[in-house]
């Protein structure tokens with residue numbers, strides 16, 4: 113097993129922007145742990161074992177696929193830039209995107225054929241990640257709705273543990289999800305840091321308080 117340590121360091125735009133969000137590590141550890149436990153309860157296998165301390169999570173040792181799986185419920189971020197779309201358009205069905213994890217290539221968008229051709233995952237592994245990400249979306253939409261928050265989009269990473277099981281890994285936090293207040297559409301996630309919107313720490317704290325309820 114491994115200890116995953118949550119820092120306050122923040123990066124954006126492929127690390128072109130760097131900074132610190134005070135207390136973020138503690139908050140992301142708490143939110144991620146709560147979400148992993150919630151997802152386990154919904155039958156989704158994760159790498160989560162235990163919350164050890166403020167900044168430490170005990171996790172299974174997994175080999176991570178070099179892929180980011182993004183699910184979108186509302187348009188925002190890179191899809192708007194890439195396709196010239198307005199932000200905030202509610203999608204009829206969740207949109208799934210895969211990105212190849214490569215800093216030097218700026219995490220390019222890839223499709224199923226690329227993933228299989230270049231051996232980043234087998235067809236079965238691809239199918240699992242795709243279906244599982246959609247299941248996670250359904251569960252998380254409900255989770256956040258109860259807290260008065262809209263789940264706009266999020267990124268997942270999957271891996272294979274030492275027993276050969278495919279599991280959800282990494283973290284699920286305001287760093288990896290876009291989360292808007294359900295009433296006001298106020299952004300409560302890392303976009304506040306990315307775009308210098310202010311009240312970054314307050315927004316992370318606000319989310320943590322809602323999760324702790």
Ligand code: UDP
Pocket residue numbers: 125180182188189190191219265266267287288289290302
């Ligand atoms: N995301 C992430 N890590 C990344 C890229 C994206 O956690 O390296 C998350 C991001 O926070 C958002 C979702 O994935 O919730 C979709 O991000 P998008 O493709 O719109 O890219 P961005 O606008 O963040 O560059």
